[in-house]
Amino acid sequence: MKDSGLFPAILDSMAEAVYVRDLDKNIVYFNSSAASLFGWSLEEVSDRKCFEIFGDRSSLCCTQCPVDRVIGEGKPLKYGGGEITTREGAPLKVTVSISPLEREGLITGGLVVLSAEQEKKDDSGILPKMIVRSEQRLQLALEFTGDGLFDLDMETGEVYFSPGWKRILGYEDHEIDNTHSQWLRLAVPESVKKMNEEMNRIIAGERERLETEIRMRHKDGRWVDILARASVLNDGRGRAIRMVGTHTDISVRKRMERELEASRVELEEAQAIARLGSWHRKAGDDHSHGSREYFNLFGQPFRPEGFTREFFYGMVHPEDRGRVMKAMERALNGEDEYNETYRVILPDGRERIHNGRARIRYDGKGQPENIVGIQHDITEFTHIESALRQSEERYRSIIETSLDGFIRSDLKGKILETNPAYQEMSGYREEELLSMSLDDLVLERKSQSDLCLQDKICEKGSLRFETEHRTKDGGILELEVMTQFRVKDKQVVSFLRDVGERRRWERDLLFQSLLLDQIQDQIIATDLDGKIIYVNQAECRALGKSREELSGKTARIFGDLRPGSASREELVKATFEKGMWEGEVLRSLDGIREDILRCRTNLLRDKGGHPQYLVGIATDISEQKKIAEQLRQAQKLESIGSLAGGIAHDFNNLLTPVMGMAELLMEELPPKSPSHEKAQSIFEASVRGAKLVKQILAFSRKSAPRQVLVDLGAVIEEVSRLFRATVPKSISLSFHRDESYPPVMGDPIQINQVVLNLLTNAFHAMENRKGEIHVELIGVSLNREIMPLPSMKEGTYALVSIADTGQGMSVPVMGKIFEPYFTTKAQGKGTGLGLSVVYGIVKEHGGEITVESVEGEGSVFRIFLPASQE
Secondary structure, eight states, X not given: OOSOSHHHHHHHHOXXXXXXXXXXXXXXXXXXXXXXXXXXXXXXXXXXXXXXXXXXXXXXXXXXXXXXXXXXXXXXXXXXXXXXXXXXXXXXXXXXXXXXXXXXXEEEEEEXXXXXXXXXXXXXXXXXXXXXXXXXXXXXXXXXXXXXXXEEETTTOOEEEOHHHHHHTTOXXXXXXSSHHHHHHHBOHHHHHHHHHHHHHHHTTSOSEEEEEEEEEOTXXXXXXXXXXXXXXXXXXXXXXXXXXXXXXXXXXXXXXHHHHHHHHHHHHHHHHHTEEEEEEETTOSOBEEOHHHHHHTTXXXXXXXXXXXXXXXXXXXXXXXXXXXXXXXXXXXXXXXXXXXXXXXXXXXEEEEEEEEEEEEOTTSOEEEEEEEEEEOTTOSXXXXXXXXXXXXXXXXXXXXXXXXXXXXXXXXXXXXXXXXXXXXXXXXXXXXXXBHHHHBOOOOSHHHHTHHHHHHHHSEEEEEEEEEOTTSOEEEEEEEEEEETTTTEEEEEEEEOHHHHHHHHHHHHHHHHHHHOSSEEEEEXXXXXXXXXXXXXXXXXXXOHHHXXXXXXXXXXXXXXXXXXXXXXXXXXXXXXXXXXXXXXESSSSOEEEEEEEEEEEEOTTSOEEEEEEEEEEOHHHHHHHHHHHHHHHHHHHHHHHHHHHHHHHHHHHHXXXXXXXXXXXXXXXXXXXXXXXXXXXXHHHHHHHHHHHHHHHTOSOOOOEEEOHHHHHHHHHHHXXXXXXXXXXXXXXXXXXXXXXXXXHHHHHHHXXXXXXXXXXXXXXXXXXXXXEEEEEEEOSSSOSSTTOOSEEEEEEEEEEOSOOOOHHHHTTTTSTTOOOSOTTSOOSOHHHHHHHHHHHTTOEEEEEEETTTEEEEXXXXXXXOO
């Protein structure tokens, strides 16, 4: 059915219900009669299972499914009394005819034809009307098809030729009788014999279908090449009764094949006559491929698999081999054109003189793409001038038939000769061009270098460059030119290739690609199988791969989506149903870090409305979400800080008289007396309360820190000595500082408290087990490319890192550790203010704090304090 539009038209015009199902019970074709019979539309049944259409009780979908049996045995089946169920649930008796479908020798499904069983009497006349309508549809399909149809009754010998069959041979429908004798009269005897042999094979069961090429005589006397296809219809006992087939005119294709073969033979003969062999090799390939004459020149048998460099250099004379290898190396490096004359030694010991030339072709990035060369035996030539003259005569036919333009001119630019290709591309006739010069054609001289172009050609002997010529109708030709200076006759020969269309396409594509690469949104386009056909630079950066690495690869759109977001199946399904999908997804590229993407997918269709591509556009909103969360936390801390600050001030007012009265009592009472000790306890408790008030005020940012120049190394060393004395020996503490760290402005007492709180927090993370705490102090310079947090500014910072080997934290816990009163310790073992106080002090000093942690592997806190400008 895919070979022409005839069979789908016939099937759709049939009054019988026809459907096709594949090996997985999916319905892949449904004609209009089937849609009417079952009450389903064509769109509703597409790619649905057969039991969803006919019902589980249908004889076509039961356990002993006859369609499965036909597919398994490969033999057709016909029976009556079958039962199906319509969409409304009504049972329906049908006559069933099932045939296997094959492609390239494999059964791919089954063709089922159903006829509803009618009462013998049809007083309404509906059945005859349906038959007439079906015949009219069939006749219309036959009238407008491009192929010819024949139908042979093998019992009576009657045959029918469609109007299209007759038009292939140049006849109108009424000019040829529908008789077998007409076929015998128009076909060549060899074709008649071939058709009879093929028919006998089919009748004998050796083949199931006929497909062969024959020749028949056209009305105007010429021969028409025809591809004949046919199938034989059997009766219930396996006897052939009809042959139905098509004729397709393949004359143009056969003529092109014959001309192509003739051209190949002529080229081989021309190379053999000229003693000229050709070869080519792709860049990066170890093997080159040569023509038959190329191997003949070296006295070697033809090698269709190609040859290596060692094969070639091994036949070059040892005294010339080094020079030839260097010349080829220069050519491959783009330094010079390869054009060398050297001696070769044939297997029988004879010595010949060859001239080898090659041209490197480059891709759009200026990299070698392939190399094409010729090998010329010039042994019989007595001098170079004669060789060039004979070479020009030998290649005259090549120049005349070349797709590239050709111009021969003198040193003043006067045109002496052109070829048909240039005449066609420029629009000028040959006699017009011979009266012109190159200056009449060149659009404009763009620089002083262009004005000296002729001198460069004479100096170097050959030159490759690009230029623009003006056509006769005022258009512009963008040309790639390869010129060569002929010393003997002081002439310049040029081959010109029109690269305008290619360059325009490249410029348009580059412009579009550059525009998309400027977009920060990530764009990816795939076909329906998931193969990537385009990604912009933003997506390449997100995936960590280049465009070349991704192009053509199969990939899931948007990468690996994490649980908790819309699944890929949901967004693809919604895209196919509605044409687009919008939403947020979570994507992980390294298995740890999650990106939050706002995505939109679109389904692109071709002109026929069929789905063709999936295009996804994603915006990374991870930082926006992070900043929003930080703002929320800051607002929460500010609210709590304001409350804590107010309470702290009131509490401080209460502590002041308590502390003063305790001091007065201590002065009045005898030392070491029980009352003096009680007063001293009250005083010490008041002092601890005052320190707590300072912590609360630091957290609420209500007290301004004392700003002095602080040496962080000295502060950390002092805190470390105090901390070592309070922790068990099972906890090791190390401190490393890089002398390049800068001083900072701040309150040394508060900074002392920050370091002590973080060391204490690290100790608690390793409590009751061995562990290590490492403190590091260095100086860092941050810019836009290296910025731990978006809220930080560029500049120099002192970085304090405190790492432990404790139990670590989960991601949810890390998101809350700086919140006031949040703690993971048991009730009574922590206030939850330690890290929030640290956070408040660091922010008060204009710095930032970050944390990294993995459960079971420890944590790292990093404090960034801006360097002092004094």
